[in-house]
């Protein structure tokens with residue numbers, strides 16, 4: 124085989140491998156049968172409808188939404204000033220701090236989850252919801268710092284001095300000329316954080332307790348008991364939600380610049 | 383406060399951490415004066431400006447403006463405008479909003495802001511561009527927005543850091559005239575930084591020549607051009623034949639040379655421009671090593687016992703061929719007398 128045919132073929136296989144499961148899930152969720160299977164047996168929308176009627180899905184969806192929105196917002200509240208300090212001031216150990224902030228990307232979630240459970244939640248008797256919230260904040264923080272730092276580094280710092288010389292305070296300059304210019308970076312960080320948090324399994328696995336579960340964990344335990352296609356339907360719906368968000372972000376912000 | 387010291391810097395020392403960038407600088411500027419800071423890269427021009435603007439706190443010394451000690455006054459309360467070399471326009475705001483920025487912070491009535499901004503944009507010829515974003519303007523236009531943005535604030539002092547360096551030759555000339563016009567019209571006290579001696583000579587009322595964080599010479603363009611007081615300034619403004627003087631004698635390559643005229647005792651050196659050197663007669667001998675023709679003049683490089691000498695003659699005179707022996711003179715009466723030869 125010549126490379127001319129070979130490389131497009133490899134590309135095709137890679138693409139098929141990446142989006143194949145997605146099509147399988149979508150197909151399986153439209154099945155008319157009673158168990159999760161591929162190829163689907165018949166066609167029906169009943170599993171898609173059923174998703175909305177499962178009480179625990181509704182509850183865990185709310186938990187996941189709260190964590191994804193609240194945790195990401197908290198990560199930005201901490202991450203924006205941190206990024207600002209890292210990019211504008213020559214901090215002692217600045218690089219070390221940056222590396223430490225990035226650690227949750229590198230350390231496997233299983234370990235983070237176990238450590239949080241074993242050394243923080245259990246010994247200090249932490250409330251599960253609070254523990255999940257803090258864990259998701261910590262997980263999203265590195266993404267927030269990265270993406271916001273990238274926008275800050277593209278922004279000249281002399282505009283802040285210009286604002287000050289025109290009568291603004293230092294803090295005023297931050298809100299008047301820095302924030303508006305990194306707005307799309309912040310939105311990009313929010314979306315990335317939201318998706319990361321929403322799809323997060325390993326850390327949540329350790330921290331989910333009675334009555335408080337994130338949606339992916341709830342789906343896992345649902346499948347252990349009931350092996351019907353509604354999980355596939357829910358997965359497909361979530362995938363469409365993520366795709367929709369990323370599509371809008373790309374369309375309006377040029378999201379791919381930041382990630 | 384006397385009129386002569388509207389803005390004054392006293393024993394100003396500026397440092398970045400342990401590195402001293404400017405040392406013991408003294409300078410007084412009159413109200414309405416147009417002053418140029420001239421000097422090589424790294425001599426402390428930007429640093430000095432930033433301290434006047436309040437962006438850099440002096441390690442020691444005092445800055446006063448309009449009779450008030452502003453050394454510790456924060457940058458946003460000084461009434462000092464600064465036009466950055468990079469313009470530093472706000473990318474997310476239109477040209478109009480860029481210019482209106484400071485006025486809005488002053489909580490000025492909206493109609494007054496409108497009037498002032500419109501007038502400001504008109505004076506820099508950008509009325510038509512009010513709704514554009516900075517990214518949609520050329521470098522020269524951005525620069526003019528930055529100028530208008532500072533000007534509408536009616537600062538007591540306007541500082542411009544290399545305002546013309548990013549422009550092409552034609553626009554540079556245009557902006558030079560523009561700056562001079564704005565300054566004369568508004569009477570604002572203005573300091574601008576430049577690397578370019580031509581720019582400093584043609585624009586400024588007074589030139590401050592800086593070197594290594596200190597002032598080498600302050601004077602009118604004529605002073606600086608005709609009467610440099612140090613070897614550095616002489617060299618900077620085109621005196622190419624520079625000799626130290628010791629005990630009233632010229633220190634040449636072949637030993638001390640007695641001079642025909644006696645010099646004031648504080649003379650540390652003498653300097654001649656190429657065209658001050660007399661060729662064809664005089665007490666010294668040299669060999670023509672090179673010649674170059676530049677339209678109206680010819681320039682010669684002579685090998686002499688004193689060292690290399692550069693001379694210049696009208697192109698109308700007969701050319702001297704390389705290799706010829708020539709007598710020449712360095713007339714003391716024409717020379718610039720240097721007080722410092724460091």
Ligand SMILES: Nc1ncnc2c1ncn2[C@@H]1O[C@H](COP(=O)(O)OP(=O)(O)OP(=O)(O)O)[C@@H](O)[C@H]1O
Nearest residue numbers: 398401403421422423424425426427428429430577
């Ligand atoms: N942020 C800084 N930190 C440390 N040293 C600095 C800093 N900024 C400038 N310096 C040093 O201070 C000295 C003066 O710098 P300055 O920027 O004032 O020079 P300049 O005359 O404006 O030069 P140029 O013509 O190149 O702009 C230089 O030796 C420079 O290396």
Ligand SMILES: [Mg+2]
Nearest residue numbers: 427428429543
């Ligand atoms: Mg400079």
